Amino acid sequence: xxxxxxxxxxxxxxxxxxxxxxxxxxSFRAGVDAGGDVRAVARQxxxxxxxxxxxxxxxNLAAACREGVPILIGTTGLEDAHYTAIDEAARDIAVLQTGxxxxxxxxxxxxxxxxxxxxxxxxxxxxxxxxxRDKVDAPSGTARLLGEAAxxxxxxxxxxxxxxxxxxxxxxxxxxxxGFAALRGGTVAGEHAVMFAGEQERLTLSHSAxxxxxxxxxxxxxxxxxxxxxxxxxxxxxxxxxx
Numbered sequence: 001x002x003x004x005x006x007x008x009x010x011x012x013x014x015x016x017x018x019x020x021x022x023x024x025x026x027s028f029r030a031g032v033d034a035g036g037d038v039r040a041v042a043r044q045x046x047x048x049x050x051x052x053x054x055x056x057x058x059x060n061l062a063a064a065c066r067e068g069v070p071i072l073i074g075t076t077g078l079e080d081a082h083y084t085a086i087d088e089a090a091r092d093i094a095v096l097q098t099g100x101x102x103x104x105x106x107x108x109x110x111x112x113x114x115x116x117x118x119x120x121x122x123x124x125x126x127x128x129x130x131x132x133r134d135k136v137d138a139p140s141g142t143a144r145l146l147g148e149a150a151x152x153x154x155x156x157x158x159x160x161x162x163x164x165x166x167x168x169x170x171x172x173x174x175x176x177x178x179g180f181a182a183l184r185g186g187t188v189a190g191e192h193a194v195m196f197a198g199e200q201e202r203l204t205l206s207h208s209a210x211x212x213x214x215x216x217x218x219x220x221x222x223x224x225x226x227x228x229x230x231x232x233x234x235x236x237x238x239x240x241x242x243x
Contacts (some may be wrong), residue, residue, distance in 0.1 A: 002227045003029035004220075005045030005069070007038060007060050008052035013074065014139040016216035017049060024220060038063040047223045050075055057082050057111030061089040061152040066223050070094035074101050074219055087233065094229035098236045099141025101218035105192065106236040108207045109149040112194050116153035121176055123198040130183035130191040139164065146194050147178050162226065 004021060008014045010029025018028045030041040030126070034056070042048055042063045048071040050060050057075060064071040073086065078097075086097050100106070116125065127150075129143040139147075144158075151158035156176060163173070164180040173179070173189035182193055195202060218236065225239045 002026045002046040002135045002224050003044065003169045005029055005041040005042075005225060006031045007041070007048060008033060008058070008075075009052040010050060012212060013215065013219075014049035016212045017051070017219055020213060020216040023218055025226075026220065026224060040064060042067040042069045045069060046227050047072065048196060049219055049223050051219075054078050058085050061085055061095075064095075065089050065092045067071070068093060070223075071096075072101075072219060072223040072226060073097040074099075074215070077137035078141075090233040091231060093231050094226050094234060095232070096222050096226050096234040096236070096238075097221070099143075099145040100190075101143075101215045101222055101236060102190075102209060103209070103218050103221070103236070103240065104214070105142055105145070105207050105209075106240055106242070108192070108194075108205055109145055110237060110240075111205055111243045112146050113149040113153040115194075115196055115205065116150040119196055119198065119203070121154065123196045123203075124173060124177070124179075126179040126181065126195045126197065127206045128183075128193045128195065130185070130188050132187050132189070133185050135184060138184070139180045140182070140190070140192075141194050143180060143182070144189065146192060147180065150178055150194065 006014050008034050021028050030044045032038050032041045038060050048064050048069055050073045054077050109172055127143050127147050129140050147158050161176050161178055163177045191207040193204055195204045222239050
């Protein structure tokens with residue numbers, strides 16, 4: 001049994017994780033939100049789960065490192081400086097960072113990687129996503145995760161080959177580009193699709209999230225898996241043993 005500390009426990013995901021823990025042998029030990037003492041929470045727990053805000057990430061990582069507690073980071077909208085901070089923290093503690101804790105999405109990313117590697121550069125790749133009207137970042141962390149899977153499989157940089165926000169006279173699609181389209185509206189928990197478009201045929205891999213609870217249950221499984229792991233950088237694919 002693991003004692004969980006949740007950063008952002010009063011938010012939507014925080015509440016969902018607390019609910020998900022009720023169906024497990026694990027327990028919610030303590031929570032903290034903006035302005036609270038993260039280190040005090042870390043001191044009481046076996047693992048931290050962070051679904052707060054990018055601006056809080058460095059302080060959360062520092063608290064986890066000071067107390068020697070592993071941390072799962074599900075916060076999206078991260079920038080280069082955040083990833084650098086995660087890399088540094090992973091020298092001292094186990095860190096699992098992901099744009100999506102869904103087990104289904106984790107497997108989908110694996111399939112995207114396989115398809116991108118095997119179909120080759122003649123197949124164009126487009127990543128489509130839709131979320132509820134209140135989501136503030138785009139593309140979603142999941143869309144980025146899927147795009148990274150495709151780029152990694154082809155040995156290219158997503159940052160250098162990403163196309164998004166097409167509008168007006170944009171010219172022809174770039175060779176090797178990975179396109180992104182983001183839709184917002186209603187109460188959609190999450191819809192993602194990766195389309196591989198070849199000559200006279202298309203392959204689409206898709207995932208539909210019907211409830212935030214799928215992410216909460218995945219976060220619980222991922223955080224529990226982290227307990228006792230040696231320092232390092234992990235993702236959900238390690239949890240599913242996808243290599």
